Amino acid sequence: MTVRVMLISPAMNAALREARFDGDAPLDRSGRERARAAADAVPPAGLTLSGPSERCRETAEALGLAARTEPALSGWDLARWSGRRLDDVAAAEPARMSAWLGDPSAAPHGGESLRDLVGRIGGWLDSLGGPDSPGAGFLAVAEAAAVRAAVVHGLRLPAEAFWRLDVAPLTLTELSGRSGRWNVGLGRPLTAPTVR
Template sequence: MTSRVILISAASSEALRQARFDDGCPVDAAGLKRARAAAGAVPGAERRWVSPGVRCRDTADALALTAEEVPELAGLDVGRWRGATLDEVSAKEPDAVVRWLTDPESAPHDGESVRDFCDRIARWLETAARLTGRSVAVVEPEVVRAAVVRALGAPEPAFWRIDVPPLTATEFSGRSGRWNVRAGRPLGGPDAG
């Protein structure tokens, strides 16, 4: 049985532009404009899902995508770092940031480790693999990175080396345990992202 799962990364927000850990910031005006322009480029699907984050819900709405919220697709829980910029956290807790970026099991922010996050997304992807046809989900970029890492069997440090621009589609096709990945296709053409 072949399954297709398309993950669409959420549109830009002020938090993303500032390299700020998400704190429920909505999509910014430029992101909304690009998402609305890309609405016709979202492929048809038997199932449509959205991460519970504000930015993802805003993006799905702007894409005219009626979608079911899926808690398992929430972004990485960064605990007490939520709302701070990476520079702010690095200035206050430099050793903790280094541990977090180099040790996939580390969660110095009292949130979720990269390993646990990748495992959570992998479990969701395996569940989605049992469904035939196409599924589309609007998610945070780190959800896409975690799915790529697990689908390709890449080492967890690769998580930090995958760029996922706003409003790009990454497609997983195949079946549980054997995925093909087509990454980073801009929605609505080359200048949509």
């Protein structure tokens, strides 16, 4: 059975504007307004999910989705770096930052390694499509790191490719296929349809 998985990256918040490692922060006013404006561009799905972060849940709500929280779609666990600015961590811990960026198995922050993140998201992705799966597919609001990890897993890319994928706020990435064989449509912006 072919499965369609549509992943929407959440709207903007202050942590993203300040280049902070994911902390559980709410949307800012602009992010909330942009998500509401994009609600009509969200494709239909059989099952609608949301990562557990406040940013994901608020984006789903602003998009008008009655999304069920899916713990497997949590953001990257960066433990003690969570909520800190990228520049501050790089200045305070340059060797650890270098190890984290260069070795997919490294977790100098005490949380999840890149390899672990890709494995967790890939495991969730591959679990979809069973006999109880909705016919129209899955739609999930998920943190950008989870979207990037899904693409890495779906295309069987080396883990290092994660760092070369950009996922802008409020974009739709689609994976279709089944466990072990996925096709990917990347980063379509969610914009309100134009009226003629």
